[in-house]
Amino acid sequence: MQASDSELTKPAAASSLKSPPRLDGKIALVIGAGQSPGLGLGNGRASALLFAREGASVIAADIDLDSAQETVAMIEREGGTAESYKVDAASDAELDALIRHCMARHKRIDVLQNNVGISVAGGDAQVERLSESVFDHIMAVNLRSCVMACKRVLPVMKAQQSGSIINISSVAAYMQYPWVTYKASKVAMIEFSKQIALQYAADGVRCNVILPGLIDTPMAVDTRARAQGIAREAVAAQRDAQVPLKARMGGAMDVAYAALFLASEEARFITGIAMPVDGGMLARIG
Ligand SMILES: NC(=O)c1ccc[n+]([C@@H]2O[C@H](COP(=O)([O-])OP(=O)(O)OC[C@H]3O[C@@H](n4cnc5c(N)ncnc54)[C@H](O)[C@@H]3O)[C@@H](O)[C@H]2O)c1
Numbered sequence: 001m002q003a004s005d006s007e008l009t010k011p012a013a014a015s016s017l018k019s020p021p022r023l024d025g026k027i028a029l030v031i032g033a034g035q036s037p038g039l040g041l042g043n044g045r046a047s048a049l050l051f052a053r054e055g056a057s058v059i060a061a062d063i064d065l066d067s068a069q070e071t072v073a074m075i076e077r078e079g080g081t082a083e084s085y086k087v088d089a090a091s092d093a094e095l096d097a098l099i100r101h102c103m104a105r106h107k108r109i110d111v112l113q114n115n116v117g118i119s120v121a122g123g124d125a126q127v128e129r130l131s132e133s134v135f136d137h138i139m140a141v142n143l144r145s146c147v148m149a150c151k152r153v154l155p156v157m158k159a160q161q162s163g164s165i166i167n168i169s170s171v172a173a174y175m176q177y178p179w180v181t182y183k184a185s186k187v188a189m190i191e192f193s194k195q196i197a198l199q200y201a202a203d204g205v206r207c208n209v210i211l212p213g214l215i216d217t218p219m220a221v222d223t224r225a226r227a228q229g230i231a232r233e234a235v236a237a238q239r240d241a242q243v244p245l246k247a248r249m250g251g252a253m254d255v256a257y258a259a260l261f262l263a264s265e266e267a268r269f270i271t272g273i274a275m276p277v278d279g280g281m282l283a284r285i286g
Pocket residue numbers: 031032033034035036041042043044061062063064067087088089090115116117118141168169170171172211212213214215216217218219220252
């Protein structure tokens with residue numbers, strides 16, 4: 001349900017200067033809410049944590065159930081509400097079962113974040129070395145999962161006449177990025193999101209896409225260090241050096257705060273945008 005103008009502009013009550021939680025009572029489904037092994041936080045886990053801190057009940061779905069369960073444990077330690085769910089997002093049948101599960105338990109879905117993404121770990125390669133099976137697999141995991149999750153959630157949001165979809169793409173869509181399957185999948189997510197935004201705008205369903213830049217997550221840093229056989233610190237230093245803003249990678253919380261904004265009523269007039277969270281990297285290419 002959308003907040004009215006008067007609700008959003010209402011001054012805080014004298015007795016409490018604190019605003020209510022930004023996702024109070026909302027049901028938020030994060031697909032890819034675990035994280036790859038390694039140091040620090042992944043983007044999906046960080047988003048799940050913030051959504052729960054702001055009052056949402058979170059369904060943390062991931063192919064790695066233990067990792068999703070870790071996210072849930074972190075949320076519960078903070079006093080939030082979450083449950084884990086095992087899903088292979090590349091399977092439409094499993095996504096269908098996930099959405100049915102959410103509806104049986106919660107009767108609605110207010111926020112969908114499509115966070116699943118693989119590249120190096122999926123065997124992505126430069127074009128001349130790319131195999132058909134790797135291409136098909138990464139496309140299914142990165143792009144088809146996002147499309148099919150939307151296919152399953154949009155009828156729910158349409159019936160509610162409200163909802164916010166947040167798709168996680170990448171600045172790789174617009175920059176030099178030789179692993180072509182990842183790049184192609186992330187480009188497609190942007191235009192797909194704009195199409196959904198327009199197609200469902202009259203139903204009050206918003207769809208936006210975030211373009212993370214170089215973020216210090218286990219997938220981006222530890223997976224590359226393992227694949228290239230070099231130290232984590234060396235990978236991190238190469239990435240830091242490319243970022244205009246203080247020559248430091250961003251963190252998963254930077255992506256999560258953008259997602260929280262797009263999920264919240266504060267963004268109720270925002271749909272169809274592609275928001276870079278990149279420390280200025282895309283500004284370089286105009
Ligand atoms: N880290 C970065 O620098 C960066 C930059 C740009 C974009 N991104 C995007 O952000 C998103 C998250 O990145 P991250 O670095 O936090 O990665 P991550 O690997 O830590 O998180 C992705 C999660 O998706 C899960 N997953 C993978 N395949 C799945 C499948 N088939 N079904 C269900 N779950 C599956 C993984 O188990 C993992 O928990 C990705 O879409 C990525 O492309 C990251």
